[in-house]
Amino acid sequence: MPERNFFDLHSHLLPGIDDGCERIEETIACLKQIQAAGFVGSVCTPHVCVSSFLENTPAFIEEQLQRWSTIVEREVPGYQLWTGGEVRISDHCIADLERHGIPTIGPGRCVLVDYFGRHWPDCGWETIEYLQSEGFQPVLAHPERMDFNDEEWQAVIDRLETLGVWLQGNLRCLAGYEGSLALARGMELLKSDRYRIIASDLHGTHALDERLRGLNAIEATVGEEQLHQLLHHGPKEVLGLAG
Numbered sequence: 261m262p263e264r265n266f267f268d269l270h271s272h273l274l275p276g277i278d279d280g281c282e283r284i285e286e287t288i289a290c291l292k293q294i295q296a297a298g299f300v301g302s303v304c305t306p307h308v309c310v311s312s313f314l315e316n317t318p319a320f321i322e323e324q325l326q327r328w329s330t331i332v333e334r335e336v337p338g339y340q341l342w343t344g345g346e347v348r349i350s351d352h353c354i355a356d357l358e359r360h361g362i363p364t365i366g367p368g369r370c371v372l373v374d375y376f377g378r379h380w381p382d383c384g385w386e387t388i389e390y391l392q393s394e395g396f397q398p399v400l401a402h403p404e405r406m407d408f409n410d411e412e413w414q415a416v417i418d419r420l421e422t423l424g425v426w427l428q429g430n431l432r433c434l435a436g437y438e439g440s441l442a443l444a445r446g447m448e449l450l451k452s453d454r455y456r457i458i459a460s461d462l463h464g465t466h467a468l469d470e471r472l473r474g475l476n477a478i479e480a481t482v483g484e485e486q487l488h489q490l491l492h493h494g495p496k497e498v499l500g501l502a503g
């Protein structure tokens with residue numbers, strides 16, 4: 261396999277702190293599997309501002325990475341890990357971020373946000389505006405999974421892009437395992453070159469092979485060069501490592 265040097269900027273690798281990996285053994289198994297697929301680094305992005313995981317503050321997430329760093333270095337030598345967070349948009353997330361701090365995707369100024377709901381909420385626009393006013397670059401996770409009707413979905417994506425929000429696609433959606441709507445919307449964004457990055461959003465060893473099949477789907481659709489852009493150059497830019 262040629263040198264891929266991919267970076268995965270959205271993953272639930274830190275064990276036991278959200279709905280991702282449950283134990284460090286599972287984390288290590290995931291890392292070995294994605295390393296074999298050509299990844300050289302990951303950002304750990306546990307859920308943040310989600311009612312069931314309110315203890316996931318930037319300081320706590322950093323502490324958790326430190327806690328496991330020795331065993332990761334021993335088991336998966338040379339693999340780079342950074343901290344981040346996946347900020348759930350809600351009517352209380354700005355207050356949570358002001359209280360606990362804003363988790364960036366690794367060392368850069370980008371912040372991963374996600375949203376689940378039937379309609380895009382006013383607090384979604386407010387959260388984007390808040391992050392930008394504080395000097396951060398918002399990155400919306402898996403926009404293809406937002407299942408608004410076509411008219412609303414197109415309008416929200418268009419406005420987010422106009423506002424300068426970057427879009428992150430999910431490998432599993434592009435492999436077709438998240439339903440036909442997510443696949444169709446994901447392929448539309450991929451073919452029209454509207455994704456800044458693609459990431460795994462892995463939650464453990466479960467379905468990791470399905471996620472990794474997304475790499476083949478991307479290459480088959482837009483070619484190897486664009487695959488490299490979305491998994492190497494784009495992520496380096498988000499991490500602030502480009503240049």
Ligand SMILES: [Fe+2]
Binds near residue numbers: 271346401
């Ligand atoms: Fe996620």
